[in-house]
Amino acid sequence: MVETASLPLVSVICLCYNHGRFIAEALDSVLAQTYPHLEIIIMDDCSTDNSVAIIKEYCLKYPQLTFLSTGTNQGNTKAFNLAWRASKGEYIIDFATDDVLLPEQVAQQVAAFQQLDKTYGVVYSDAEYIDDNGRHVRFHCQRNQAGEVISFAPSGNIFHHLLGRYFICPPTMMMKRQVLQDLGGYDEALAYEDFDFWVRSARSYKYFFLDALTTKRRLHGSSLSQQLYKPGDKQLASTVLVCEKALQLVQNPEERDALTRRLKYEARHAFLTGHYQQAEQFLSLLRQHAGLGPVYRTLHLLNKLKVDLRFLRVLYHSILNR
Template sequence: MYFRLEPLVSIITPCYNSADFIVPTIQSVLEQSYQNWELIVIDDCSKDDTCKIVEGFVQQHSNIKLVRLPQNGGVANARNVGLEHTNGKYVAFLDSDDIWLKDKLTQQVAYMEDKNLTMTFCAYHRIDEEGKIISAKIEAPYSVNYRQLLSHNVIIFSTSLTLRSAIGDLKFKKAGHEDWIFWLDLFKKSVTGYGINDALVWYRIRKGSVSANKLKVIGYTWKILRESEKLGLFESMYLFTKYAFATVWKRLR
């Protein structure tokens, strides 16, 4: 009988003062039905008990690794450090306050292996700080390319799975909405992302976070269109309007 070896998935989790949320995040990885993974936790010089909590998991699980940074450098730097430590065929990003459902990796790896895909993402629910679901399912489109992604970032980082070879030497930039910029840079390489319309992730909305600060999001969006992507004024205004309507619609769901 022939058994196909499951490819290794490298999971990158940057964290900073995440003691209140990191346990259910790591537990959701341990409970995955997919077994061949490594979890790389990058601590960005936390001042709470984050490292102590993660070290407890490290002592019990050989596939969990903690990298402690000597000084705070921001989430973009932490993710870049995480990429340097990956060994897997695939890379998944999991923020330190989000939660995966148990079949998240199983479904994505199977889909990508079967269809020979470069990148996938999935639908999700938003949750509050107490872990209560506060939205209907945020659906994932069948696919998204660079031009479509310019109109609206439909890819929550914790829902993604990407071929490590496709990322190559691509780095995160220290800027607002660094996740959106990363996907735009990746998709410029003729990459298309394919969606799985099952809600396999709980995405946490925290008070004071960038995602919860509408004014910051608006400013970052305009800056990305004009400065990062160097689009003309009228095209930027058109895409910005589409982004605003899509964001309002999503928040109403």
């Protein structure tokens, strides 16, 4: 039997903000991990519901838990940075307390890392999406009848892939501490962390896809991901900043093509959701990066005139959902 002291320490950073409905299930899932060498840090970002009361009950019952508070509401990126800098683990999981870890997640991902060389910085895997009540919605990866993953899930040097498309479910990731140290943690100027972390980390580190279902990600109306493209959404401004960084990081035609696709996508969706300022910024970056062809020159004009075509996006999604 392997002694705990000989295993790498894994820090699970449990980020909470008004997760009172879900936090008990979330913490139970961390405590149920089969991997024995865990550091569990709960960081509450000044919740206004009953989250803190529940956390304190858990800390009394389970003294191995560490409870921290931001003191004032800081947002995800600052709250996470405070927590991981207080941690000691060789590997780190960024875990929102409205999600659920399956019992073998940490053990499986540590085992994967131990088979990889030092050029790998992140292991990610498959997830199940659940609703408010924990009911199945869908799986992140598509599989054939034999159970083999047929959706896009690459390993290795995937910087260009991360520029061009979305394919990682963020709560499935385990990160090497060294990656966060190299990056200085999450960029605290941003409203969200995943796209920026992917772009900056994948420039220097490889990613590995672990073909296993490890996580349940909860979809509910108040989650950050559900606010994207809604009026007043602050994430688009952050995406502009990440694309500006990416512009300085691309090194070859494949990467430049991927960034072009990203800028076109973001410009279209910003315009079609009435975010005219951000659409202009994406189009400006596209002009600087690859130039504007006829379609995007037209889009630039429509955006400048603030022509409201939001109904087209609504119509498109209504057709898809039939």
